[in-house]
Amino acid sequence: MSPRGRRRQKRVERRPGGLALIAVAWLAAALVLESDAGISAYLGWALIGTGLLLVLAWAFRVRRLVSSGQHERLLRGRSTGRVMTWLMPPLAIVIAALSVWSDMPLRLRVILGQGPLLRHALTLREDPTLATEEGGHEIGIFSVYQSSVVAGQVRLITAPCGSDVCGLVYSPDGEPLVVTKDSYRHLWGPWWHWRRRDT
Numbered sequence: 001m002s003p004r005g006r007r008r009q010k011r012v013e014r015r016p017g018g019l020a021l022i023a024v025a026w027l028a029a030a031l032v033l034e035s036d037a038g039i040s041a042y043l044g045w046a047l048i049g050t051g052l053l054l055v056l057a058w059a060f061r062v063r064r065l066v067s068s069g070q071h072e073r074l075l076r077g078r079s080t081g082r083v084m085t086w087l088m089p090p091l092a093i094v095i096a097a098l099s100v101w102s103d104m105p106l107r108l109r110v111i112l113g114q115g116p117l118l119r120h121a122l123t124l125r126e127d128p129t130l131a132t133e134e135g136g137h138e139i140g141i142f143s144v145y146q147s148s149v150v151a152g153q154v155r156l157i158t159a160p161c162g163s164d165v166c167g168l169v170y171s172p173d174g175e176p177l178v179v180t181k182d183s184y185r186h187l188w189g190p191w192w193h194w195r196r197r198d199t
Contacts, residue, residue, distance in 0.1 A: 019057055020088035026054055027092040034096070035105035036142075037193055038159035038166030051093055058089035103187060109141060110168065110191050116140030117191070120147075121154040121170035142168070151177050161195055169194045 030047055033039050039047070065086075099105050110117070120139045124131055128149035136145045139156070144167075146157040153176050157167040169176045172190035176182070181197035 017085060019054070019061065020085045023054055023058075023089040023092040026050060027096055030092075030096040031099060031105050034099055035109040036159045036166075037106060037168055038161035038164075038195070040160045041162045044162065051096070054089050055093060062086070103185060103193060106193065107187050110187050113140035113142055114189075117142065117156075117168070117170070120144075120156075124149050124154045125152060125170075150179065153177060155194060157196070164195055164197050166193065166195050168192065 030051075033043060033047060116139050124147060131147045131149055132144075136143050138144075142156070142158050144156045144158055146165075146167075148155045152173070154170040155167060155176075156169070157165050159166050168187075169184065169192040170190055171192055175186075176184050176192055176194065178184075183195045183197070185193040187193055
């Protein structure tokens with residue numbers, strides 16, 4: 001084999017370490033963004049677009065590996081780390097998709113931020129006039145932009161959801177009251193994910 005062919009073969013065989021690091025960084029960003037009650041349309045499309053680019057770059061590297069015939073050496077090898085490096089981009093996409101489906105990052109954030117959230121909710125239930133109609137403030141690890149009390153249920157808007165807004169509802173007596181086109185998903189204990197549809 002010519003020196004040029006050997007250099008090309010080494011490039012193909014090389015682990016996609018940079019791509020794996022980008023995949024890990026993308027997954028971390030996705031999990032942080034998914035840990036809020038919602039995500040803006042711009043950030044959502046940016047996350048999807050960069051995820052697609054990541055998969056395309058990975059598919060291009062895999063195609064080069066297969067077309068050069070080097071994939072058999074990779075599969076015969078005993079290095080789990082080497083195989084995991086190659087699998088990291090699609091694994092990152094799968095983990096991010098499962099976390100969106102299960103609400104796990106948001107559930108974990110609610111559990112971790114339970115103390116300040118609960119104190120705030122109980123204060124608002126005792127005195128609903130303290131609810132803020134506009135303006136943001138921090139409650140533990142959540143930014144709350146608007147709060148209200150409806151039928152003893154505390155509603156906290158924490159994030160945009162595309163053209164809607166999303167947040168948390170403290171409802172210790174069961175499923176929250178549906179107002180207009182509201183939708184809810186139970187998260188943990190007395191806490192519910194809330195989507196208020198504005199259109």
